Amino acid sequence: MTDKLNLLLCSSSTVHPLGYLEYCKDDIAEFFSSCEDIIFISYARPGGVSLENYSSVAKGGFKNAGLEIRGIEEFDNPLEAITNCDGIFTGGGNTFLLLKSLYENGLIDPIKQRVNEGLRYMGTSAGSNVAGPSIKTTNDMPIVYPPSFEAFSFVPFNINPHYLDPDPHSTHKGETRETRINEYHHQNDNIVVGLREGSILKIENKNITLIGEKTLRVFVKGREAKEYDNNSNINFLLD
Amino acid sequence: MTDKLNLLLCSSSTVHPLGYLEYCKDDIAEFFSSCEDIIFISYARPGGVSLENYSSVAKGGFKNAGLEIRGIEEFDNPLEAITNCDGIFTGGGNTFLLLKSLYENGLIDPIKQRVNEGLRYMGTSAGSNVAGPSIKTTNDMPIVYPPSFEAFSFVPFNINPHYLDPDPHSTHKGETRETRINEYHHQNDNIVVGLREGSILKIENKNITLIGEKTLRVFVKGREAKEYDNNSNINFLLD
Numbered sequence: 001m002t003d004k005l006n007l008l009l010c011s012s013s014t015v016h017p018l019g020y021l022e023y024c025k026d027d028i029a030e031f032f033s034s035c036e037d038i039i040f041i042s043y044a045r046p047g048g049v050s051l052e053n054y055s056s057v058a059k060g061g062f063k064n065a066g067l068e069i070r071g072i073e074e075f076d077n078p079l080e081a082i083t084n085c086d087g088i089f090t091g092g093g094n095t096f097l098l099l100k101s102l103y104e105n106g107l108i109d110p111i112k113q114r115v116n117e118g119l120r121y122m123g124t125s126a127g128s129n130v131a132g133p134s135i136k137t138t139n140d141m142p143i144v145y146p147p148s149f150e151a152f153s154f155v156p157f158n159i160n161p162h163y164l165d166p167d168p169h170s171t172h173k174g175e176t177r178e179t180r181i182n183e184y185h186h187q188n189d190n191i192v193v194g195l196r197e198g199s200i201l202k203i204e205n206k207n208i209t210l211i212g213e214k215t216l217r218v219f220v221k222g223r224e225a226k227e228y229d230n231n232s233n234i235n236f237l238l239d
Numbered sequence: 240m241t242d243k244l245n246l247l248l249c250s251s252s253t254v255h256p257l258g259y260l261e262y263c264k265d266d267i268a269e270f271f272s273s274c275e276d277i278i279f280i281s282y283a284r285p286g287g288v289s290l291e292n293y294s295s296v297a298k299g300g301f302k303n304a305g306l307e308i309r310g311i312e313e314f315d316n317p318l319e320a321i322t323n324c325d326g327i328f329t330g331g332g333n334t335f336l337l338l339k340s341l342y343e344n345g346l347i348d349p350i351k352q353r354v355n356e357g358l359r360y361m362g363t364s365a366g367s368n369v370a371g372p373s374i375k376t377t378n379d380m381p382i383v384y385p386p387s388f389e390a391f392s393f394v395p396f397n398i399n400p401h402y403l404d405p406d407p408h409s410t411h412k413g414e415t416r417e418t419r420i421n422e423y424h425h426q427n428d429n430i431v432v433g434l435r436e437g438s439i440l441k442i443e444n445k446n447i448t449l450i451g452e453k454t455l456r457v458f459v460k461g462r463e464a465k466e467y468d469n470n471s472n473i474n475f476l477l478d
Contacts (some may be wrong), residue, residue, distance in 0.1 A: 016410035047418055048425030094422050096381075107427050136382050141419040142335075143426045149384045162413035163464055171255035173436055176399035180380040180449045181335050186287030197412055 006116040007203040009128040013092050028205045029065040035087035038069045043101035044093025044126045058091055072152035078105045092125025093215030095138040100146035112152050125161045132158040137192050157237050163194030185221040192219040206239055242358040246442040248367040250400045252331050258299030268304040275325035277308045282340035283332025283365040285339035297330055317344045331364025334377040339385035351391050363398045371397040376431050396476050402433030424460040431458040446478055
């Protein structure tokens, strides 16, 4: 990990009952205040929406934060967009489709390099998931086969967005989220954070802070999961 | 598809409030009544349990149906187990881990060939998921990277086990199961069936029947999803 990171990793784009990006619009406005050329990565295509339509939605959300943003699909050469921009926002949707598209467009290494040098990067849901070492803790359906599950590795921990506590009244026999993350730890070693809807992780240099009212659930392999609130020092996550 | 298939595809191994395989024990007893050497494929390891411990659980369930079963991990050469058995039961757990282990042990083609020639195959959850062309409609977390998402293709449709209807009271913004399946259809063409807990698909030769009280939700690309009950003719699924 470099000591130049500037990341805003949001669990979700929308929190009930607010509109798209409304719950975090002040955070966005502050995070990107010095930026003039922000690129939206639309590849995750929630619900199968077109890249153009997804970018329109993102533009509306950024407009509410007083910012302009351009969709990566507007560029003949997406690599050029990444080389010249001063900020990136990667939207949610299907994580497998997002990662596959990033590989197909040759953008994994270029984005990784620029963000590690300090380029501001914001993600929601799938866009936050790819900030970790792999997408192995996504909740999404594997509708396409990416050439690898390895992602940007900006941070050393894996993210589980939309983290949900088990419903004590459920009789459903599908696995709970916590069971799934424990299965992950039978096969993998790094920390997983369960980011509840409305929670944001902000990383500046070597400091990480939790924004939002909900606590962060941290899964360290071989230990009981622990909760941290927005007053906790959670810098150990970056070690 | 061959006309010699004998499949029992169960959504889940356990239905509330019954014990493991209890809800389907008569179906299992009948399905395997002519079999004397049934192999249990334990690779999906639910909750990260060991292969041996998982096989013990399966043996208990089969004992209740008056049957014996041997875990694939008891054989030095798993291929030999497949070559000599007269029935296979593949248990649920993590679909990615199951598929990766099947590839690593070189069992995809041998199992495919024997089942296509009439060998009796039963699956629960992940074990049913792999009976379709791919695991692209699993609900599981991608905790390991398999060399492909392609599975046995015994049947031409994809299966979504533990199918769940949207909760009308939920404020959670994660995708519903139906949204995910629609995303699948933006990238893939074949039919997906949502198999609710307690539902079983039985395939004999070129006939498919639904067992259980719950209806089957069938997703055809570009059309509204439709429900079929256990009196419906659903043979079109095998076309």
